[in-house]
Amino acid sequence: MTRNYVPTKKLIGLDLNSELKAFDSAARSKRAEAIAVADYRSERGEVVAALVAAAATAANDEVSLGYAERMRACADRQNFYYGEDFLDSSTGELFSGFNNLFGCGLKLCQSCMARSAARNRRIALRVLEHTELLNKEHYCFITGGYIVEQEQHRFVTLTMPKISKSLKVSSKIQKRSWDLLRKLKFTKTYLPGIIKTAEFTVRIDRTYHNHLHLLAISYFIPESLIKEAWTSCVKTAFAEFGVDFEAAQANVNLKLVYDLQGAVKEVCKYITKSDSWEKIPAEHLLEITRIKRWDRMFEISGRFRQTLAKLKIQDAAAADALSSFLDKKSTFTDGVARELNYFNTDGITDGELSSDLGCSEEIPAKPDEILKKPKRESWRDIIERDGLEKYKEIFYRQVEYAQKIRKLRLILKFPTASFSDLDGRPWDLAEIEQFAQQLAARGVDVLPA
Numbered sequence: 001m002t003r004n005y006v007p008t009k010k011l012i013g014l015d016l017n018s019e020l021k022a023f024d025s026a027a028r029s030k031r032a033e034a035i036a037v038a039d040y041r042s043e044r045g046e047v048v049a050a051l052v053a054a055a056a057t058a059a060n061d062e063v064s065l066g067y068a069e070r071m072r073a074c075a076d077r078q079n080f081y082y083g084e085d086f087l088d089s090s091t092g093e094l095f096s097g098f099n100n101l102f103g104c105g106l107k108l109c110q111s112c113m114a115r116s117a118a119r120n121r122r123i124a125l126r127v128l129e130h131t132e133l134l135n136k137e138h139y140c141f142i143t144g145g146y147i148v149e150q151e152q153h154r155f156v157t158l159t160m161p162k163i164s165k166s167l168k169v170s171s172k173i174q175k176r177s178w179d180l181l182r183k184l185k186f187t188k189t190y191l192p193g194i195i196k197t198a199e200f201t202v203r204i205d206r207t208y209h210n211h212l213h214l215l216a217i218s219y220f221i222p223e224s225l226i227k228e229a230w231t232s233c234v235k236t237a238f239a240e241f242g243v244d245f246e247a248a249q250a251n252v253n254l255k256l257v258y259d260l261q262g263a264v265k266e267v268c269k270y271i272t273k274s275d276s277w278e279k280i281p282a283e284h285l286l287e288i289t290r291i292k293r294w295d296r297m298f299e300i301s302g303r304f305r306q307t308l309a310k311l312k313i314q315d316a317a318a319a320d321a322l323s324s325f326l327d328k329k330s331t332f333t334d335g336v337a338r339e340l341n342y343f344n345t346d347g348i349t350d351g352e353l354s355s356d357l358g359c360s361e362e363i364p365a366k367p368d369e370i371l372k373k374p375k376r377e378s379w380r381d382i383i384e385r386d387g388l389e390k391y392k393e394i395f396y397r398q399v400e401y402a403q404k405i406r407k408l409r410l411i412l413k414f415p416t417a418s419f420s421d422l423d424g425r426p427w428d429l430a431e432i433e434q435f436a437q438q439l440a441a442r443g444v445d446v447l448p449a
């Protein structure tokens, strides 16, 4: 029996050179796009750092000057890298991306907060994917003699009337209102699973528009009922903070979700628009830099929380699956090249760095020296005790160390990738190798990123 082999493409019509050229130019434009975003982040960071520094200088506030210094180091163009040919172990795909080497983790930092939003998106998608809606097969079902609608995903936006207070105060009022609402039986009944984020915008009259986004599992909620519940919670919170509630009600917007990915993007946005910080009065900006612990902006509750707990206790094989899931390109492209996400910038860290920076001055001789250390001082403590100048000396050594460690970890994790700075200069691999040997000689283990 003879077989007919049919080429999938007509070879005559195929111009290999033009395909290669197209591939090449696509890669170049992706690179240009990524670097444009990195440049933008760097510039925004520098602008906000300068605003903070100016306000802090005027107020003679060394800690806030330190805050600005940390932001500036993060926004420094030399602190960014661009990488190509990262291998996604779950799909075998190659991807490219950019990130900061050192992450300041501060709330006013455009880069760090964008990264934290990306992390939240991945968690949200993961949780959504593993939480089943009940009674999917029926539109309605009967329970206890009542007809109940099936569960659906709903997008709920909760807003508050205008307040002429600082961002810190308006955020506290919002937090209190939410705490009141989430404890209601109403909420637990109608919204059995919630992914929540807090966001704000600055109005043209320089007041803050705080709002909460919920992506929830929900039954049909009569709009008047949820508005009534939310309004009463907000009124109570306003009264507790001694603010007059002048509006007719606090607003609620309900939408059915048809596109989960889109909804996740909407929920897990950056805490505010990138230019908001520039519209804020200097004293409000300073107030923000003085907040040591932020309330959690991203919260998962109800059935979603149960899913999260289940996912966390799965065995190592599932943990591997999770990490490869987290690597999936499609889940968190911002429509631009992928952002790499290696820092933990959780809401309450106040910019303390994760494991990289266990040492405050020198690389420790042995890892157990890190363990022996009592509770690590915060950067605020150091500035308060020793002053800003002394802190800066320590800090810039830390940044240098963090950058080197980050490079090493990235190389270990992505042996197929090639790295450069934003100007296209490739990393000095010999220097990194030397650093790795120094660490090895001191018995410090470096794990891949």
Ligand SMILES: [Zn+2]
Binding pocket: 071, 074, 075, 103, 104, 105, 106, 109, 110, 111, 112, 113
């Ligand atoms: Zn940062």
